[in-house]
Amino acid sequence: MEEVEQGRAHGSPSARGLKECIVEQSRLSPFARAVSHVIFDLLSLTFCVLLLWQLARFEISSFRFDDHAPTYLATPLWIPQAVMVLGAAAVCFSMVRTLAAHVARVRAFGKTTEGTGEP
Numbered sequence: 001m002e003e004v005e006q007g008r009a010h011g012s013p014s015a016r017g018l019k020e021c022i023v024e025q026s027r028l029s030p031f032a033r034a035v036s037h038v039i040f041d042l043l044s045l046t047f048c049v050l051l052l053w054q055l056a057r058f059e060i061s062s063f064r065f066d067d068h069a070p071t072y073l074a075t076p077l078w079i080p081q082a083v084m085v086l087g088a089a090a091v092c093f094s095m096v097r098t099l100a101a102h103v104a105r106v107r108a109f110g111k112t113t114e115g116t117g118e119p
Contacts, residue, residue, distance in 0.1 A: 031109040038106055041099040048095050052088040059085050 025033055061067075063078040 031106070034102060034106045034109055037102045038099065041095060041102055045092065045095040045099055048088065048092045052085065052092055055081070055085045055088050 025036065028036065059078055059081040062081055063076075067077040068074040069077060
């Protein structure tokens with residue numbers, strides 16, 4: 001009962017924040033929405049590149065110092081770490097493709113609104 005009175009009956013605060021963000025996105029013009037997608041993609045790509053860089057450094061360090069798992073098999077740790085690097089590289093590639101598509105969408109909006117005086 002207390003949660004209903006305080007307004008928390010419709011989900012967690014993070015779920016409400018996401019819903020509010022979606023509502024704010026729907027209020028934007030199509031051009032502004034496309035620009036916000038490009039900004040989000042740039043931030044996401046930056047994070048993915050930093051993650052790839054750090055994972056690659058971690059993997060190289062494990063290979064250089066010949067780290068092994070503390071098990072009977074003594075698996076070299078660079079083997080499973082290489083898979084993490086490949087996965088991060090795949091995410092970076094996907095983010096680049098998504099960013100290229102969103103930039104193309106922004107450019108298309110720029111071409112269609114050239115003579116109308118809108119941004």
